[in-house]
Amino acid sequence: MPPNQLPDSEILALHGDPSTRERAFELLVRTYQERLYWHIRNLVHFHEDADDVIQNVFVKVWHKLDQFRGDSQLYTWLYRIATNEALSHLQQQKRRQSVSIDHEDYNLAEQLKADTYFDGDDADAYLQEAISHLPDKQKEVFLLRYYEGIKYEDMSEMLATSVGALKASYHHAVKKIETFVTGRLNQAPE
Amino acid sequence: MERNRTYRNDWDAAKAETEQLFPWLAKRMEHRPFGVPDGYFEQLPGQIQKRVSGIPEGYFEDLPGRVMHRIKEKNYQLPEQAPHPYQVPKGYFDQLPQQVAVAKAPSGRVVPLYQRGWVQLSVAAALIAGIIATIFLLTRPALTERQLAKMDETALRDYVQENIEDYELYQLIEYTDPENGEYEFTILPEMSDSTLQDIEKDIDVTLLEDLWL
Numbered sequence: 001m002p003p004n005q006l007p008d009s010e011i012l013a014l015h016g017d018p019s020t021r022e023r024a025f026e027l028l029v030r031t032y033q034e035r036l037y038w039h040i041r042n043l044v045h046f047h048e049d050a051d052d053v054i055q056n057v058f059v060k061v062w063h064k065l066d067q068f069r070g071d072s073q074l075y076t077w078l079y080r081i082a083t084n085e086a087l088s089h090l091q092q093q094k095r096r097q098s099v100s101i102d103h104e105d106y107n108l109a110e111q112l113k114a115d116t117y118f119d120g121d122d123a124d125a126y127l128q129e130a131i132s133h134l135p136d137k138q139k140e141v142f143l144l145r146y147y148e149g150i151k152y153e154d155m156s157e158m159l160a161t162s163v164g165a166l167k168a169s170y171h172h173a174v175k176k177i178e179t180f181v182t183g184r185l186n187q188a189p190e
Numbered sequence: 191m192e193r194n195r196t197y198r199n200d201w202d203a204a205k206a207e208t209e210q211l212f213p214w215l216a217k218r219m220e221h222r223p224f225g226v227p228d229g230y231f232e233q234l235p236g237q238i239q240k241r242v243s244g245i246p247e248g249y250f251e252d253l254p255g256r257v258m259h260r261i262k263e264k265n266y267q268l269p270e271q272a273p274h275p276y277q278v279p280k281g282y283f284d285q286l287p288q289q290v291a292v293a294k295a296p297s298g299r300v301v302p303l304y305q306r307g308w309v310q311l312s313v314a315a316a317l318i319a320g321i322i323a324t325i326f327l328l329t330r331p332a333l334t335e336r337q338l339a340k341m342d343e344t345a346l347r348d349y350v351q352e353n354i355e356d357y358e359l360y361q362l363i364e365y366t367d368p369e370n371g372e373y374e375f376t377i378l379p380e381m382s383d384s385t386l387q388d389i390e391k392d393i394d395v396t397l398l399e400d401l402w403l
Contacts, residue, residue, distance in 0.1 A: 022243065029235045037231070041224055051230075055238055062242040112223075120223025127218065146208065146219065149201035174211040181214070 006031065008074040015065055025065070029058055032075065035148075036082045042143045043086040045108065045128060047117040053089050057082045076158045087136055108132055109184075123185065130180035134173055141166055142173040 006014075006027050014024035036057060041050040060081055068077055109125035112118045118125070131139060140159065144150040145166075152163045159166070209216035 022239070025242070026235055026239060029238055033234050034231055037226070037234075038224075047224075047226055051234075054234070055241060058238045059241050062238075117225045117227070118223055119225055120221070124218070124221065124223040127215075128223075145204050146215075149199060149204045151200040151203075154199075170207070171211060174208060174215060177215060178212040 012068070012070070012074070025062055028061070028065075028074075032078055033058075035075070036078055038147070039079065039143065040082055040086045042131070042147055043083070043139070044089060045112060045132070046115060049089060049093070053086050054082070056089075057085045060085070072157065079158060083140060123181065126181050126184040127177065129184070130177040133180060134176060138169050138173045138176075141169040142177075145170050 011024050011028050011031065014020040014027070017024075033054065037050060037054050040053045040057070041047070044050050044053060057078070061078065064081075068074065109122070109129045112120070112125045112128055113122070120128075131142065134142060137159070141155065144155050144158070145152075150158070152166050155161075155166050156163050161169075205216055205219055208219065
């Protein structure tokens, strides 16, 4: 939890009182906005897309927070909404562009290098392109482990998958990325 | 531009694990290429608040009903027709329905299909052929092993990539030492014998291993 933020239990208690509902929601946004934003950004790559998605996520959270039963951690619940919203945003984008996945991914590294809010080199761009090629669930495991350093035990609860399967999934994701990036770097002109 | 902040509660272990698998990737864990506009996270809560405030839950679901209620409650009437500068011939609107009916009526005689020209017959023949082909495609038996064997590896790879999730495979696999990437295609014990037999019959483990791992 970022510093100076309330714990989930207090946010939810405030949300239960109609007079402090809006205040609770604002606290929830301030507590989780960055963490969710970076998770979404790693999936959709571009700031404009991530901004659209995270706003939609919080609008959904506003309407659904009453339905949160506390069976899981609040972040796990938010994470699922954010992941679903980001993946469906990507699907809609693909449909709108009416291009094949391969064509889109082929251009991703070049698009990133031209983006104002991407400050990486060729290798960073190839890495993002490699991640975009992973199957959705393998991508989730990779992003949670590589970028957020989430423990497999916590991930197991978030994704309802065994620790062994998650470890294997991360292993395969890294190996696929290795193959892709090595190939791209070897193709790149000196 | 603000930089990526991360939340790493198992960071050292994740880095060590990645280092073992692909050292190049582990080195890049320190470098985050994404940024956001300055002040973005300070402004975001306000933008979201604007979007959610003033729109009660379920607002759009019952909006049409509330509009109709308002119309009935206020007994709204359509306003008197505003005057305009255009004129129509006398009796135009009285005759209009009849004119429209005449315009819509078929002007030519009805010709049986067998008396039509070759173009119409060709279209009819193509339509019948299309229907027969559709019925055949919908009712034909599944691909045989022989037909599958004729498919090239790229097509099979594309099929597996698009239709089989990793997790579905993981349901069938036990990992003896996942941290070192060692695994066996051992079917999990809770599956029934008949399911096991079906899977063993249908899945070429060597192919899956080659395609996925």
